[in-house]
Structure formats: C-alpha cells, structure tokens
Amino acid sequence: MSTDYAGAPLKGAMAKIMAALPERVLREWEAEGCLTVRYEDDPADVRTEVRARRRDIWKAAVPAVFVDASLDQLTPEQDPDGQVSGWLASGATKLLLVGDAGTGKSYAGFAVANAAVAQTEPLWVMYYRVPDLIRSLQPSSGREDSTYRFATECDLLYLDDFGAEMVTDWRLEQLWRVIDHRTANRLRMLITTNLPYDDKGFKGTSEIARPVAPNLVDTYGLRIVDRMIDGAMIVRYVGRSRRTVAPW
Incomplete structure (x- = not known):
C-alpha cells in the first residue's frame, strides 16, 4: 500500500495510478488540494477540503494592503451607483475597472474578490497581476500548464494592472x-x-485631452479588447490619486 502526499493510505488501483504519475503532475495536484482525495472520501468532505485549500491559496496571494478590502468600505467614487458592489449578484460576466493610477481600482477589485471568497458558497478566485501571469505562462517557468489551467478554470479570474506589461x-x-x-x-x-477604452480608445476623457495614448x-x-468588454460592466474611475506620502 502506498500513501498520498499527506501520508494517508491509497489503495488498489488508486495507489498504482498515483505511483505512475510524474512528480510535476503531483506538484500541480497538490497546489489544487487534490492529493488527499480518496475513493472512500465523502463528496461533501472532498468539496470542503478543496475549498479550504483554494481559500488558503487566495489568502496567500492577496497583498497585505488589500487583505481587509471590503465592499462596505468603498467610497461613492469607487462604487458609482452600486455597480461594483452589485456586480457579483448581477448577470454581467466581466467587471472592467478603468482609470488613472491611485484612484482605487485595485482596492475595489479586491473588495469584490474578497466578498466572492467569503460567500456561503465560495467562488474559486485566482489573482494575477498581468505581468506575473505572463511570466508564469512562459515554458521556462515550469508552471505554465497549471497556471493556464487555473486561469481558465477558476470561477473568477482577477487580472490586475492590465497594460503594465511589455x-x-x-x-x-x-x-x-x-x-x-x-x-x-x-x-x-x-x-x-x-488604459482608457472605447472604439477610439478614449472613453470618458475630456475633449481637450484627446487623443489618449496609449489605450x-x-x-x-x-481582437482581445472586444472579448474583454463582451458582457462587461465598465466602471470609469476619475480624480486625483488617493495615495499619500508619509509625514516627515
């Protein structure tokens, strides 16, 4: 009898299957919380275990400054007409937060994502800054297969800082x-x-500032942007940066 990664027994055909799997596949399964799933497990227990593992992965991914981001802390500027706080319950498949640096987009995004993870039926949420996603999809990273699977199969994918990469x-x-x-x-x-958007790339920008580049x-x-906005709720953030310098 062999054991799974957590030391629990694996029996019969399952033991043979696990023994034949490449180490790289086992590592990927571990990241998904799948290695402790056994034939004798109750499906409800399995779901609970996998959800707990995904919550742990989410907590590890959240930058410290956004750990406590919540929908009820959003300002009217961050949540115009309740579009951000109401998105999870809406039928919109995408939420696109567009605006200048420091206007609160990332905080609002984490407020939504934290709420999704905290639901009674929690969503599987994966977070990537776009430059980090690109690096992980490179064959040299050794994580390209699992990254692509996570990014395409999770319930909610949060892509932050779209436009920051080369x-x-x-x-x-x-x-x-x-x-x-x-x-x-x-x-x-x-x-x-x-980066701003409409068919010419400058939606929400005053006439005097046009044309806006880059967009x-x-x-x-x-080809990409058309898919980004398909079924999307688009919220435009304006105003000065909310970030402040520390007092001397």
Whole structure:
C-alpha cells in the first residue's frame, strides 16, 4: 500500500495510478488540494477540503494592503451607483475597472474578490497581476500548464494592472488564449487597467485631452479588447490619486 502526499493510505488501483504519475503532475495536484482525495472520501468532505485549500491559496496571494478590502468600505467614487458592489449578484460576466493610477481600482477589485471568497458558497478566485501571469505562462517557468489551467478554470479570474506589461506577439497570444476561453465559456473576470477604452480608445476623457495614448485598443488590438468588454460592466474611475506620502 502506498500513501498520498499527506501520508494517508491509497489503495488498489488508486495507489498504482498515483505511483505512475510524474512528480510535476503531483506538484500541480497538490497546489489544487487534490492529493488527499480518496475513493472512500465523502463528496461533501472532498468539496470542503478543496475549498479550504483554494481559500488558503487566495489568502496567500492577496497583498497585505488589500487583505481587509471590503465592499462596505468603498467610497461613492469607487462604487458609482452600486455597480461594483452589485456586480457579483448581477448577470454581467466581466467587471472592467478603468482609470488613472491611485484612484482605487485595485482596492475595489479586491473588495469584490474578497466578498466572492467569503460567500456561503465560495467562488474559486485566482489573482494575477498581468505581468506575473505572463511570466508564469512562459515554458521556462515550469508552471505554465497549471497556471493556464487555473486561469481558465477558476470561477473568477482577477487580472490586475492590465497594460503594465511589455507587449509582444507571444504575450498577446497568451492573453488572448485565456480571455477567449473564459469569454466563450461565460466565466467571470475582473480586470483593472490604467488604459482608457472605447472604439477610439478614449472613453470618458475630456475633449481637450484627446487623443489618449496609449489605450487598450492601440495596445492590445480589437481582437482581445472586444472579448474583454463582451458582457462587461465598465466602471470609469476619475480624480486625483488617493495615495499619500508619509509625514516627515
């Protein structure tokens, strides 16, 4: 009899299957909380275990400054007409938060994501800053398969800082793969970006400031942006940065 990663017994055919799996696959399964699943386990217990593992992964991913981000702490500017706080209960598949640096987009995004994880029936939420997602999708990372699976299969994908990465054809293709898959399968996405959008790239920008560059369409092309906004609730953030310097 062999044992699983947690030291619990694995019997019969399951033991043979586990023994034959490559180490890389076992590591990926461990990341998903799957290695303690056994034939004799109750399905409800399995779901509870996997949810707990996913919550742990979420907590580890949240930057300290956003750990306590909550919907009830959003300002009227961060939650115009209740669009952000009401998104989880809405039928919109995407929430696109657009605005200048420091206007509260990331805080609002984490408030939504924290609420999703804290629900009675918690969502599986994965968070990536877009430059980090791109790095993890590179074959040299050793995590490209699990990263793609997590990004395409989770209940809610939170992509922060869209537009912060250097754009290349390969990187555009990776983003298109993830966004196209989630759009085609009506899976939910939460995206923040400093880059403005409409068909010309400057929605919500005053006439005197046009044209705005860079913008989403110029940077990523209509092929990706069209999927980003499909079924999306788009919230425009304006105003001065909320960040402050420390007193001397």
